[in-house]
Amino acid sequence: MxxxxxxxxxxxxxxxxxxxxxxxxxxxxxxxxxxxxxxxxxxxxxxxxxxxxxxxxxxxxxxxDVGREVAEQTYEKHRFFTDRLIEAGVDPDTAERDACRIEHVISDESFRCLKAAAKLKS
Incomplete structure (x- = not known):
């Protein structure tokens, strides 16, 4: 489904x-x-x-188990994008709302690449 x-x-x-x-x-x-x-x-x-x-x-x-996997993946994306947006200077409330939209449309490939790039900068 x-x-x-x-x-x-x-x-x-x-x-x-x-x-x-x-x-x-x-x-x-x-x-x-x-x-x-x-x-x-x-x-x-x-x-x-x-x-x-x-x-x-x-x-x-x-x-x-399936529901938890989907929830954890969605939450990981949400936290990642919220944190990146706040780091970029976005107001936290706006960052939360925008992250909630981004988490649903980004491909798994793009998310993996962004996570890897963020780790390299750390």
């Missing part, structure tokens, strides 16, 4: 919230992403059907 940017955002949000809180429910994701609970419910159903997450009997969300 091919994920859209919004699906990647939901998985990334669940990963971040799990690291912060341990347990994640739909309402936590709604608050984090500033979207409605029905939007989260629709996304959760789609992601669950796609094998990216599960929900247990107390409605806690858990990433599957």
């Amino acid at each position: 091919k994920l859209h940017a919004s699906g990647e955002d939901y998985l990334e949000a669940i990963l971040v919230l799990q690291r912060q809180k341990g347990m994640v429910r739909s309402v936590d994701v709604a608050r984090h992403l500033e979207v409605t609970k029905p939007s989260v419910c629709n996304a959760v159903a789609t992601l669950r059907d796609g094998g990216f997450l599960t929900m247990d009997e107390d409605y806690s969300l858990h990433l599957t």
